[in-house]
Every structure is written in structure tokens, then in C-alpha cells.
Amino acid sequence: MRPGGRSARVQASVHTAVRELLSEVGRDALTVPLVAQRAGVTPSTIYRRWGDLQELLSDVAVERLRPETEPEDHGDLRTDMTAWAEQFLDEMASSSGRAYIRDALLGDLDGTNAGQCSAYAAEQIDVVLARARDRGEDAPDVETAMDRIVAPVMYRILFRPAGLDAAYARRIVTEFLGATGEDD
Amino acid sequence: MRPGGRSARVQASVHTAVRELLSEVGRDALTVPLVAQRAGVTPSTIYRRWGDLQELLSDVAVERLRPETEPEDHGDLRTDMTAWAEQFLDEMASSSGRAYIRDALLGDLDGTNAGQCSAYAAEQIDVVLARARDRGEDAPDVETAMDRIVAPVMYRILFRPAGLDAAYARRIVTEFLGATGEDD
Structure with missing residues (x-):
């Protein structure tokens, strides 16, 4: 368009x-x-x-799933990534988030809208990781972050919804970054 | 029923x-x-x-996604898990696999069918992990395997389909089990 x-x-x-x-x-x-x-x-x-209506609903859903702000800067990678993952899970696992994910997938005949949802998450994570590198921190690459944080959250929302809470988000970030420090 | x-x-x-x-x-x-x-x-x-038709197609899709055989026993966890992940990716990312996943999700109003798909994968992984424990090998738990192997494969099929090949399946298994040994 x-x-x-x-x-x-x-x-x-x-x-x-x-x-x-x-x-x-x-x-x-x-x-x-x-x-x-x-x-x-x-x-x-x-x-x-x-x-048709389903394709229209898919476009509207993707628009609603677009992040409105940059990830917050708390001064270090672990805190930034944890805050981002908690918020991402919270939004996506909410009843409106689930409905938008479902709509985005259902009316998406060529995969463009699903790809756009994934690109939104990758862009946000990229900001978090680039900021960490600018500070001189070691930061994993964005595709690994997609596999270790975004994928399990989205998979569980769609296929295995029990136990999705902030503690889960913190745990996958801790395991992703290596359990070296101040986390529980 | x-x-x-x-x-x-x-x-x-x-x-x-x-x-x-x-x-x-x-x-x-x-x-x-x-x-x-x-x-x-x-x-x-x-x-x-x-x-309606969509709910019927969802039920048929789940039936088709049911594994027909036990995971192969190659004698050690790393080989078993790699073989299983390669086959899982191959089946799910095929055009018929993608169509079944899509159908299973679309006509699934209460999440029962999506949960069943996830349960099939968990049961198969459980067989692989239990077998490893019986041999005296260290084996991670099934929920971690779901997050590290099943989730990224299924997420990428639905949202981020580029680069899904056997090398990807091997890489996520290697990273899951720790890169300690005979892998490339």
C-alpha cells in the first residue's frame, strides 16, 4: 500500500x-x-x-501489535532484557494480545503479517542489544534472542498456555544471558 | 468424544x-x-x-500431527535428540505440516487442539529424555526442551520461516545440550 x-x-x-x-x-x-x-x-x-474480513482483521491486528515505545534503558543488559521480556509476555499473553496474535495469523495468507510481528520483536531486541554493546557489555545476537525469549513466549501462548507469568519471563532471560549474578 | x-x-x-x-x-x-x-x-x-468446517479441519489436522512411531534409539541422548529434532522440523516445516499446524490453530476455539499438538511433542521428547536417564546420562527436563527445541521450530514456522533446515535443528540441539563433544 x-x-x-x-x-x-x-x-x-x-x-x-x-x-x-x-x-x-x-x-x-x-x-x-x-x-x-x-x-x-x-x-x-x-x-x-x-x-475478506479475516484479512482486514489481520492487518488491524498487526497494527495493534506494533510497539509504541522504545525499550526502556535501565543501564545494563540484564535489567533491560528482563524488563522487555516481562512487558512483552504481559502484552502478548493478555486476552487482547492473544486475540490480536490469532487474528494476525489467521487472515495472513502469504505470511507477511506474521513476519511483521516477528520483525517488531526483533527490532526491539536489537535496540536492547545494541545499547549493551555501546556500553561495552557482551551481548548475544538477535536471532539467538528470538529463539530463547520470543519463541518460547509465543509458542506457549499459542500451544501451551499454562504457567506464563513474570517469573517465567525472568527465568528465560536469566538462562539466556547465563546465570551469573544478581538474579534469584 | x-x-x-x-x-x-x-x-x-x-x-x-x-x-x-x-x-x-x-x-x-x-x-x-x-x-x-x-x-x-x-x-x-x-x-x-x-x-463448522474450520473446527472439523482442526480435528483432522491434530490427528495428522500425531506421531506414528516412537523416537529412534541411537544409543545416546545427543544423537537421539538431534535425530528427533531434525525429523520434527522436517515434518512440521513441510508444506503439508504447515497446513496442518495452521488448520489445527484456526479452528481451535478453546485451545484443546493446540494443547494436544504440544502434548505430542512433549511425549516424544519425554521418551528420549527418559531413555537417556535409564542409560545413566544427564538429561534436562522436558519443559526446557520444549522451550529450547520445539518452541523455536514452531515459532519460526509460523512467524519467521527463513533458514529452517537440518543445520538449524542440529544447532539448537547442540546449544541445548551444551557444546561438549562430537558436534561440528
Whole structure:
């Protein structure tokens, strides 16, 4: 999608309509004609651009999963990574987070949206790791962090949801960075 | 579902009908009436029992994702775990594996089927780890193996599919067990 002009305005108004209607009428009552009416476009505009409701919901979900802020800087890698992992787990495992992950995957026929979700997490971790290197700390690479922190959190949310709490997030970060220090 | 009697016969014939029709007409042409006709049941039997086509496809997918054999015994933990991870990645990342994972998740309203997929992997890993302990080898616990081997494979299949090959499977097993020995 081009980022400017009419195309961008249509996208913004349709996304807003979906978010509003999701909270007003809920997922099951949502239809393309209802979204079109609220957004002030024709249903065929939506079908042409998004294919169907599930693909539209996937795009909206990815937009909602985009991190709004940079990871916090607490002065050292272990604290930064732990804080990031706790917040990531908290957001993704919440009921709205789970619904967005599910929507993002379901209407994502070519894998673009799932890839975007993964890229968001990788970008955030990259910031944490680059900051650590700038301080002179040893920092693992981002793909290892994806395997050791993001993957188990997302896998457990989708397939094995018991026991997902802040203690779990702290434990996987401690094991990832090596249990050398101030952690319990 | 009770495992015996008419209920089990209906389930078996409906599952068989879905598998046959998937290979004959493909996913997009599959409908509940078509499955019902092939299985010799009424459409309402299917709606009553499965809700809709997506839930039926989820049940069939989980059945297909059930491991058919015990993990091979090669005589030591490292070789067993590596062989299992290579085969797991190979099956799950294949085009039919990806389609089954997707189906299993999509029609799975209460998480039962996703949990079953995860339980299958955990049971297989448990066999590998128990066998190692019986030989007197040190073996990590199954939940750590889920986080370090199953989670990254499944996460990458769904969200980050580049670079998923046998070398990746070997690398995560080597890192999981500690790089102490005969690996490259």
C-alpha cells in the first residue's frame, strides 16, 4: 500500500472503524458492510483492498501489535532484557494480545503479517542489544534472542498456555544471558 | 468424544472423507455437505458435532500431527535428540505440516487442539529424555526442551520461516545440550 493520499486515508478510516466496532459490537457481529458504513467507504472498496474480513482483521491486528515505545534503558543488559521480556509476555499473553496474535495469523495468507510481528520483536531486541554493546557489555545476537525469549513466549501462548507469568519471563532471560549474578 | 460405538465410526468416516477430499478437490472446494455425502452422514451430524468446517479441519489436522512411531534409539541422548529434532522440523516445516499446524490453530476455539499438538511433542521428547536417564546420562527436563527445541521450530514456522533446515535443528540441539563433544 502506498503510504500517502487517498489510499492512506481509506486505510486509516477502515482500521479505525474496525477497532471501534470491535469494542462496540464484538468480533462475532462484525461484517464488511458494517465496517464500510462506519468508515464511509463502499463494501467493494474493502473487498478489493483486503479480500475478506479475516484479512482486514489481520492487518488491524498487526497494527495493534506494533510497539509504541522504545525499550526502556535501565543501564545494563540484564535489567533491560528482563524488563522487555516481562512487558512483552504481559502484552502478548493478555486476552487482547492473544486475540490480536490469532487474528494476525489467521487472515495472513502469504505470511507477511506474521513476519511483521516477528520483525517488531526483533527490532526491539536489537535496540536492547545494541545499547549493551555501546556500553561495552557482551551481548548475544538477535536471532539467538528470538529463539530463547520470543519463541518460547509465543509458542506457549499459542500451544501451551499454562504457567506464563513474570517469573517465567525472568527465568528465560536469566538462562539466556547465563546465570551469573544478581538474579534469584 | 467417546472412543467406541457409533460415535467413533462417524468420526472415523468423517475424518477419512476430509482427508480424501483434501487431496482430491483441495481445501478451497471443501464444504460440509461434500464431506457429509462422502462420509455417508447428514450435514447436520457434522454441524452438531464439529460446529463448522474450520473446527472439523482442526480435528483432522491434530490427528495428522500425531506421531506414528516412537523416537529412534541411537544409543545416546545427543544423537537421539538431534535425530528427533531434525525429523520434527522436517515434518512440521513441510508444506503439508504447515497446513496442518495452521488448520489445527484456526479452528481451535478453546485451545484443546493446540494443547494436544504440544502434548505430542512433549511425549516424544519425554521418551528420549527418559531413555537417556535409564542409560545413566544427564538429561534436562522436558519443559526446557520444549522451550529450547520445539518452541523455536514452531515459532519460526509460523512467524519467521527463513533458514529452517537440518543445520538449524542440529544447532539448537547442540546449544541445548551444551557444546561438549562430537558436534561440528
